[in-house]
Amino acid sequence: MTASLPHQASAPPGGPERPTEDRRHKIRRRAITLLIIGLLIGVPAGYLVISANQSRDSGKDKEAKYSATGLTPDWPSKVQRRLYQVPVPHPADLVASYETNNWKTSRLYVKFRTTDAGLAAFLTGMGVSRADLKKGDISISERDQKISGWRFDGPRSWWGLTHSQKDPAPTQDVMVNLTVPNAPKVYVVSRTVP
Numbered sequence: 001m002t003a004s005l006p007h008q009a010s011a012p013p014g015g016p017e018r019p020t021e022d023r024r025h026k027i028r029r030r031a032i033t034l035l036i037i038g039l040l041i042g043v044p045a046g047y048l049v050i051s052a053n054q055s056r057d058s059g060k061d062k063e064a065k066y067s068a069t070g071l072t073p074d075w076p077s078k079v080q081r082r083l084y085q086v087p088v089p090h091p092a093d094l095v096a097s098y099e100t101n102n103w104k105t106s107r108l109y110v111k112f113r114t115t116d117a118g119l120a121a122f123l124t125g126m127g128v129s130r131a132d133l134k135k136g137d138i139s140i141s142e143r144d145q146k147i148s149g150w151r152f153d154g155p156r157s158w159w160g161l162t163h164s165q166k167d168p169a170p171t172q173d174v175m176v177n178l179t180v181p182n183a184p185k186v187y188v189v190s191r192t193v194p
Contacts, residue, residue, distance in 0.1 A: 070149060071096040076110055084108040084170050084190035087125030089118035094185075098148065107191045109148045119176065119184045126163055126172060133159040139173040144189045150175075152187075167193050 021029075076097040081088060088095060092112040100107045114122065123129055138152050139160035145151065152158050157178040164171045170192040177185040 070147075071098045071109060071111065076108060080108055084192060085126060085172065086110050086188050086190050087122055088112055089114050089121040089125070091115060091118060100147070101194075103194075105191050105193055107144070107147075107189055109144070110188045110190070111148075111150070111186065113183055113185045116182050116184065119186065122186060123174075126174075128161060128163050132161045132163075133174075133176060134161060135159050137161065138175070140175050140187060140189050141173070144173070148187075148189070150187055 073094075073096045075088065075095050076084075076086065076099070080086070080097070080099060086108060088110065092114045095112040096110070098109040100109075120130060123132070136158060137160035138158065139162045140148075140150065140152065152160075152175055159176045159178055161174050162171065163174065170190045172188055172190045175187040177187075
């Protein structure tokens with residue numbers, strides 16, 4: 001005895017037959033399907049391309065910042081000022097800074113112009129006073145002058161001091177140009193041993 005297989009009805013019983021799809025409807029359905037597939041692939045791919053470009057640009061900006069050689073006209077960050085104990089006063093202008101790091105010593109080079117009151121506030125913030133400055137004392141080493149591009153010669157009124165502290169606190173070498181009344185220019189090299 002052979003089993004008979006059930007046959008599928010061509011139309012649902014009791015219901016109207018489904019009309020065949022015309023050419024226009026078929027083209028529209030396929031176009032909508034292609035559009036949806038294109039959006040499902042294109043939108044994430046576009047997002048990835050935009051994100052990659054932004055990430056690369058961000059890396060280039062950071063690379064330029066950290067590969068800078070020499071002073072850049074910008075305030076040192078709050079973290080740098082706190083770590084190296086360089087309290088740049090307000091008001092201060094012509095501010096420039098540069099940080100170097102190696103396995104042995106980290107240094108922050110800062111220069112700025114301020115007022116007499118700003119100079120007093122800066123020195124007090126470091127834990128020294130104006131009386132600690134010595135006329136003609138070139139406290140910043142030749143090596144640091146070469147790195148920073150600073151020169152402490154000529155017919156200017158140079159005053160200097162070295163504020164030595166116990167590790168891990170930084171040691172600061174300070175030079176002050178007092179040639180212009182009430183507009184001292186301050187040059188600082190603060191170094192710390194990690």
